[in-house]
Amino acid sequence: MTTPTLRGIFAPTLTPFQPDLSPDIPRWIAHCQWLLEQGCHGLCPFGTTSEANSLSVEERMEMLAQLVDAGVSPDVLMPGTGCCAIPDTVRLTRHAVELGCAGVLVLPPFYYKGVSDEGLFRTFAEIIERVGDSRLRIYLYHIPPVAQVGFSLSLIERLLKHYPSTVVGIKDSSGDWNNLHALLTHFPGFGTFTGSERFLLQTLQAGGAGAINAVANVIAAAERALYDDWQSAKAAELQQQIVAFRQAFRTLPPIPALKQILADHRGDPTWLTVRPPLVGLTEAEVAEMQAALAGSPILPAREAL
Amino acid sequence: MTTPTLRGIFAPTLTPFQPDLSPDIPRWIAHCQWLLEQGCHGLCPFGTTSEANSLSVEERMEMLAQLVDAGVSPDVLMPGTGCCAIPDTVRLTRHAVELGCAGVLVLPPFYYKGVSDEGLFRTFAEIIERVGDSRLRIYLYHIPPVAQVGFSLSLIERLLKHYPSTVVGIKDSSGDWNNLHALLTHFPGFGTFTGSERFLLQTLQAGGAGAINAVANVIAAAERALYDDWQSAKAAELQQQIVAFRQAFRTLPPIPALKQILADHRGDPTWLTVRPPLVGLTEAEVAEMQAALAGSPILPAREAL
Numbered sequence: 001m002t003t004p005t006l007r008g009i010f011a012p013t014l015t016p017f018q019p020d021l022s023p024d025i026p027r028w029i030a031h032c033q034w035l036l037e038q039g040c041h042g043l044c045p046f047g048t049t050s051e052a053n054s055l056s057v058e059e060r061m062e063m064l065a066q067l068v069d070a071g072v073s074p075d076v077l078m079p080g081t082g083c084c085a086i087p088d089t090v091r092l093t094r095h096a097v098e099l100g101c102a103g104v105l106v107l108p109p110f111y112y113k114g115v116s117d118e119g120l121f122r123t124f125a126e127i128i129e130r131v132g133d134s135r136l137r138i139y140l141y142h143i144p145p146v147a148q149v150g151f152s153l154s155l156i157e158r159l160l161k162h163y164p165s166t167v168v169g170i171k172d173s174s175g176d177w178n179n180l181h182a183l184l185t186h187f188p189g190f191g192t193f194t195g196s197e198r199f200l201l202q203t204l205q206a207g208g209a210g211a212i213n214a215v216a217n218v219i220a221a222a223e224r225a226l227y228d229d230w231q232s233a234k235a236a237e238l239q240q241q242i243v244a245f246r247q248a249f250r251t252l253p254p255i256p257a258l259k260q261i262l263a264d265h266r267g268d269p270t271w272l273t274v275r276p277p278l279v280g281l282t283e284a285e286v287a288e289m290q291a292a293l294a295g296s297p298i299l300p301a302r303e304a305l
Numbered sequence: 306m307t308t309p310t311l312r313g314i315f316a317p318t319l320t321p322f323q324p325d326l327s328p329d330i331p332r333w334i335a336h337c338q339w340l341l342e343q344g345c346h347g348l349c350p351f352g353t354t355s356e357a358n359s360l361s362v363e364e365r366m367e368m369l370a371q372l373v374d375a376g377v378s379p380d381v382l383m384p385g386t387g388c389c390a391i392p393d394t395v396r397l398t399r400h401a402v403e404l405g406c407a408g409v410l411v412l413p414p415f416y417y418k419g420v421s422d423e424g425l426f427r428t429f430a431e432i433i434e435r436v437g438d439s440r441l442r443i444y445l446y447h448i449p450p451v452a453q454v455g456f457s458l459s460l461i462e463r464l465l466k467h468y469p470s471t472v473v474g475i476k477d478s479s480g481d482w483n484n485l486h487a488l489l490t491h492f493p494g495f496g497t498f499t500g501s502e503r504f505l506l507q508t509l510q511a512g513g514a515g516a517i518n519a520v521a522n523v524i525a526a527a528e529r530a531l532y533d534d535w536q537s538a539k540a541a542e543l544q545q546q547i548v549a550f551r552q553a554f555r556t557l558p559p560i561p562a563l564k565q566i567l568a569d570h571r572g573d574p575t576w577l578t579v580r581p582p583l584v585g586l587t588e589a590e591v592a593e594m595q596a597a598l599a600g601s602p603i604l605p606a607r608e609a610l
Contacts (some may be wrong), residue, residue, distance in 0.1 A: 021431070022393070053416035056392040057362075064393065084389075086326070086580065109582045110387075111358035113565035114558075115450055117580035126326070146418055149582075150454060169530065183452040189337055252421075276431055277414045 005137075005169045006103055007209045008041025009223045010061065010218035014259055015063075017273040023055070024270060029070045031217075031262075036076065038300075039224030040216060043072070044105050048146055048173075049214040049255055054275040057088050059189025061095050074100035078212075082141055086123060090130045103137040105171060105212070108229035110147040112120060112122055117155040124159055128166050136166050139191060143173035143259040150174070153186055160187065171195045171212045177202065179242070183241030184208055197246055201239040204230040214254050215246055216262050222298035241298045248292035256280045257289060265302050308498025310474045311408055312514045313346025314528045316521035317382060320368075321566055322578040328360065329575060334375045336522075336567075343605075344529030345521060348533075349410050351385035353451055353478070353500040354519040354560055359580040362393050366400050380403035383517075387412030387446055391428060395435045400416035408442040410476060410517070415452040415519040422460040429464055433471055441471050443528055445497060455479070458491055465492065476500045476517045482507065485571070489513050502528065502551055508536040519559050520551055523566050527603035546603045553597035559583065561585045562594060569595070570607050 013032055016024040045067065046052035046060055053197025056061075060079070068074050081092035081104040089106065095103050106127070108120050117243055120144045128136065140159070144150035151170065173179045180199055183192045183205040191209040194200055200211045200223060216223055219242060224236040249257040256274050260281050263271035271282055281289070293299055321329040325469050332588075337348055350372065351357035351365055373379050379577055386397035386409045394411065411432070413425050433441065445464070449455035456475065466470045474496025477485045482508070485504055488497045489511040496514040499505055505516045505528060521528055524547065531543040554562040561579050565586050568576035577585050586594070598604055 048417075053389040054391065054414065056390050056396075059390075059392065084358040085361050085364075086359065086581045087364065091361075108357065111451065112582055115582040116584055122581035122584065146416065225371075255325075268347075276427035277417055277420040279421055279424045279427065 002056060005209055006042060006078060006139075007191070008212055009039065009216055009220060009227050010044050010193065010212040010214055011035045011040045011220055012044040012080075012214060013046030014217045014262065014271075015052075015055070017048045017275060018270070019273065020164045021058055021273070021275055025063055025066050029061065029067055029072070030276065031250065032072055033070075034069060035217070035220050036072070038218045038220040041224075042076035042102070043080060043211065044080060044212050047105060047141075047212065048143060049094065049217065049258070050080065051255065051275050051278065052080045054278070055085070059093055060092060064096065064099060064101075068099050068133045075102050077101040078103040078105050078107045078139060080141065082109075084111045085199065086126050086130070089127050093127060093136065094131050094133070096138050097131060097133045099152075101170070103139050105139045105141045107141045107143070107147055108151065110149050112301075115149060117158070118154055120149070120151070120155055121158055122205060122222045124167070128163055134165075135189070138163075138167045139169040139193070140172075141171050142166065143195065144253055145173070145175060150300070153182060156183070156187065160190070160238045169209060181206065194281055197242050200226055201230055201235055201244065214258055215242070217258050218300065219245055219298050221300065237272045241296070245293070245296050245298055248296065252281060252285055252289060253278065260286055261293070261299075308515055309420075311347060311444075312496070313432045314344065314521055314532050315347045315349050315498065315517040315524060316340045316345045316525055317349040317352030317385075317517055317519060319522045319560070319567065320355045320357075320360070321576055322580060324578065325574070326578070326580055328536055330368055330371050332575060333368065334372055334377070337372060337377055338375075340522070340525050341377070343525035344528075345525045347383060347407070349385060349517050352410060352446075353384065353448060354515065354522065354563070356383050356580050356583065357491035358559065359583070362388070362396055365397060369401065369404060369406075373404050374452055380407050382406040383408040383410050383444060385410045385412065386445065389414045389416045391431050391435070394432050398432060398438050398441065399438070402436060402438045402441050408444050408473070410444045410446045412446045412448070412452055413454045413456065415454050416589055420454060422457055425454070425456070425460055426463055429472070429553070430467070439470075442500070443468075444474040444476055445472065446476050446478075448476075448500065450478070451481060459489060461488070461492065465495070474498065474514060475476075476507055486511065486559050502547050505547065506535055506540055517565055520547070523605065524550055524603050526605065528534045528607055532600065546601070550598070550601050552556060552605055553601065555596045557586060557590055557594060558583065565591055565594065566598070566604075570605065570609075
């Protein structure tokens with residue numbers, strides 16, 4: 001692998017909604033800028049955490065264009081562009097490449113289940129050839145607990161063989177260290193990001209590219225500190241604090257929980273809104289989470305959020 | 306329930322593709338017309354069998370408009386319109402209603418897993434209120450083996466209570482007779498269609514509305530005969546022949562298998578094309594299926610297809 005990949009802490013940015021459920025783009029841009037100030041190396045707008053699959057293609061294109069217009073460098077952007085239908089994925093991917101985005105994070109088509117590696121290979125071949133742009137850099141988005149459809153090692157190997165300068169990395173949200181370890185071992189130099197904050201230190205120790213995970217929306221500074229100091233004596237403690245933060249709401253759906261934390265710390269209830277089919281937390285859930293988070297040494301102070 | 310529902314044999318129409326993977330709309334319209342001539346009471350363009358989730362919103366709208374333009378009455382159309390994102394579902398649904406379609410078949414949002422009935426209720430409430438048209442008739446599309454997200458009895462009850470003249474039926478593709486029986490028992494007068502050809506006779510005996518299933522793309526005439534004669538002495542034999550037809554390719558993916566049968570019988574290889582992530586059958590699979598189908602008394606003769 002000779003193509004350099006992105007590296008670092010990337011946040012799959014939460015998407016704020018107005019009361020009518022339309023994206024609150026100015027608030028979203030401010031959040032993106034804050035995440036970069038907090039130490040994120042880059043951003044993945046339109047990941048699972050972003051409720052991307054509850055947004056239309058047009059909404060996603062409009063948001064991304066406004067983000068770049070607002071001055072966020074496309075060099076740090078890896079937007080999610082994978083949809084069920086190839087024409088949608090091609091349209092979003094081409095748009096991201098034309099805006100100059102450094103990479104795209106691509107879900108496999110996720111409606112039909114039990115599809116073959118051959119079918120998934122053909123899907124990515126169609127996407128790559130239809131976009132037809134040498135600037136395209138694809139990061140595979142492996143999240144079988146949600147998408148149900150994922151990337152086997154042999155499929156990745158085949159994609160790398162055919163498209164070595166285009167397929168440059170993966171976000172592994174399997175939640176399975178064995179899978180992540182296999183990726184890190186089989187594909188040295190490939191841009192392997194952990195999708196779980198639990199494995200950040202192990203990923204860095206094994207030569208991985210970094211992390212793309214939901215909690216970066218709140219504790220990016222802590223993840224950045226661990227990224228920078230992973231070889232230091234305090235790395236294990238930082239990793240433990242990050243795990244403990246996530247444990248505080250381990251029984252709750254992560255997207256409304258993280259939006260609740262942002263709303264609480266910014267004093268901004270706009271952040272509470274999710275698009276159906278997601279729903280917000282109950283009062284009891286909020287109280288339980290707030291109690292569990294109290295005293296977290298890495299939760300940003302109220303004024304900083 | 307006072308709103309009359311659609312009844313009968315509906316085909317979730319297969320979608321032919323050109324070599325460049327664009328929909329072959331003239332061939333598709335001819336197939337739709339043939340299905341009606343074969344005895345289908347109506348059509349469900351853009352079901353799972355239609356590879357609907359491999360088509361963009363724009364492709365689906367263009368196809369549906371051309372189908373109505375070609376003279377197929379919207380009175381017999383129940384297009385699939387359910388997507389992951391509410392704006393997409395609203396756009397497709399509004400378009401179908403404005404074309405005069407008698408109903409729409411609506412998948413739940415299927416990306417996020419483990420979503421609550423409350424979240425699904427809010428999704429459908431948003432769709433119904435945003436479309437805001439008294440002509441809207443929704444048929445719920447319950448297909449948990451593929452969508453993973455489905456409709457519980459209590460969710461259906463709540464939807465019926467709030468939107469009794471809008472939510473008028475369901476296609477049950479759970480493959481589970483117990484679930485289908487529960488629907489037929491709990492919601493008399495509701496338009497309950499079996500999604501599996503296996504349960505056609507039982508569904509009709511229990512007062513159901515009919516069937517919407519993949520095999521109608523080939524054996525609509527046989528399903529229509531059973532629908533018309535379900536109280537006759539020959540009903541059990543017809544049901545058995547229909548089951549045997551499906552059994553001939555029970556181990557194969559149904560969409561490429563049905564396209565293969567159409568291609569063989571029409572002498573038209575255009576029908577072999579599927580959009581990735583689906584792939585066509587292997588030669589061995591084709592040979593096995595052809596042998597198993599030989600002698601089926603309900604497979605249309607080559608000239609009729």
